[in-house]
Amino acid sequence: xxxxxxxxxxxxxxxxxxxxxxxxxxxxxxxxxxxxxxxxxxxxxxxxxxxxxxxxxxxxxxxxxxxxxxxxxxxxxxxxxxxxxxxxxxxxxxxxxxxxxxxxxxxxxxxxxxxxxxxxxxxxxxxxxxxxxxxxxxxxxxxxxxxxxxxxxxxxxxxxxxxxxxxxxxxxxxxxxxxxxxxxx
Numbered sequence: 001x002x003x004x005x006x007x008x009x010x011x012x013x014x015x016x017x018x019x020x021x022x023x024x025x026x027x028x029x030x031x032x033x034x035x036x037x038x039x040x041x042x043x044x045x046x047x048x049x050x051x052x053x054x055x056x057x058x059x060x061x062x063x064x065x066x067x068x069x070x071x072x073x074x075x076x077x078x079x080x081x082x083x084x085x086x087x088x089x090x091x092x093x094x095x096x097x098x099x100x101x102x103x104x105x106x107x108x109x110x111x112x113x114x115x116x117x118x119x120x121x122x123x124x125x126x127x128x129x130x131x132x133x134x135x136x137x138x139x140x141x142x143x144x145x146x147x148x149x150x151x152x153x154x155x156x157x158x159x160x161x162x163x164x165x166x167x168x169x170x171x172x173x174x175x176x177x178x179x180x181x182x183x184x185x
Contacts, residue, residue, distance in 0.1 A: 062128075072085045136184075
């Protein structure tokens, strides 16, 4: 019986250490990407239009009200959103007309960037900093929808809006955050 207890305790410790190590590694990768992109922003003085490749850092996102700070990369494939927030490729870039749309995880397996999304409120600010400027969006709608509902990405080129897509706590549906561009610097 003591042998079984020791084995179970050892396995428990291995699981805890493995989970903690993965979390630390994820935070390390995100920190590296933030530093790299921050340097890139400081080197750019004018508006930049460049060919963005899958996985390239395109912006930083900060939501002070939920203590969120992360890198946004091009693409929403498994590799892109494993450590970062991903940008839907066929949507506008930050500050452009239309629906700038991003997605990220809300789990403990991958990057937990949107874990506190349920604490976000209407009126909260989302700041997106890219090589083209600093854009402040104001949250105007938060709702849940089916995972297959792609209409949340629809474009209206008359407005500058932002959509965040992440999963619910159960992972079966999606949480959608809509925001309108409030300020551009």
